[in-house]
Structure formats: structure tokens, C-alpha cells
Amino acid sequence: MAHESSSPRGFWLVKSEPDCYSIDDLKRDKRTAWTGVRNYQARNFMRDGMKIGDLVLYHHSGSEPPGIVGIARVCSAPHADETAQDPKDDHYDPKSTRDDPIWMCVDIEFVRKFDDILSMAELKAHKSLASMLVLQRGQRLSVMPVDETHFRIVEQMAEKSARSAASTGR
């Protein structure tokens, strides 16, 4: 590719139920291993696609409203998801062994939390995000790639809502 060096990073989106692990939990912990993913496609994105430094949109699912609440960054190479080997863990998988871990994850670190959630309704209202994967009907992946153009638009939307919040004294 002619302009390989102009796009050095990948862009991703991860989902989490805030009751399970929210952006505030990530902010408190600074970083965490993104464990518990038990879908092969999602695992493959972490194992084969994610690189240290890639930026990640953090999505709250099952919340009211659901939407993107901040940004994280990939901060480790892929490694075994140890929760798969823990019989007491909800995500225990007896098929996963120390020799053949099956389930892999990366670590992500907190970058920032948006002042306001960007709800799916708001995102869907933005025409240039129409093809964004997370907005497609019935799409259930918990780890997925994001186009850089979509990522930048989301960043701008977050900035804009922060500015309007500041100007109205909210």
C-alpha cells in the first residue's frame, strides 16, 4: 500500500455491561485484561488484529441508553485469558488448558471518558456513521473493528458535546 505509514494504528470497539465492568472501573484500575470474551470472531480480532497503541471505543451495552462512553488503548500483546482455566469463574471453559489456552485477550488502558455518553440514537442520527458496524441491526460482536473515519467522527462528536456542555454551564 502506498500510504502504509499514514495509518499506523488500528481502531476498535469493545462492549461491556457497565454493571459488569464500566468505563469508571477502567479509569479506577488504569488498565485491565479484557477477559471473558467467548466468541471466536471477537477473540480473533484481539489475538490477530489488535496491536499495542491501537485505540478502542468503549461501549456500554444493556444500559439506558446504550452508547459509547469513552476511549481506551491496547497496551499488551495478546495473551491467554486465564479466567477460562478457573473453574470458579463465570467464563470457565474446560476445553481451554494451559498448553492450549483457546481463549486469548489483550490488556487495555484508560484514555478518557466522554463528558456525556454518545447514545446509539445520536450515533445513528449521524449520516456518515451509517455503515459503522456497531450500529448495524442485530450485530452482537463484543469486539469489532472500527473504520478510522468513523472513529474520528465519534471523537469529534464527543468534543462537540463537551463544548456545548461547558458553554451552557452544565
Add this chain to the structure above:
DNA sequence: GCCAACGTTGGC
């Protein structure tokens, strides 16, 4: 290997 039944995710 097919396919129906079932379970899960997650928006609405």
C-alpha cells in the same frame, strides 16, 4: 453434514 431446537446478546 444437515438442521431443528435452544441459548445468548443486546437494542428497542
Add this chain to the structure above:
DNA sequence: GCCAACGTTGGC
């Protein structure tokens, strides 16, 4: 609470 979209399971 409903339902769409899958992934998984298991009988055949």
C-alpha cells in the same frame, strides 16, 4: 418484555 440475529448442541 419482545424479538432479531447468531452461535452452539445434538439427534439423525
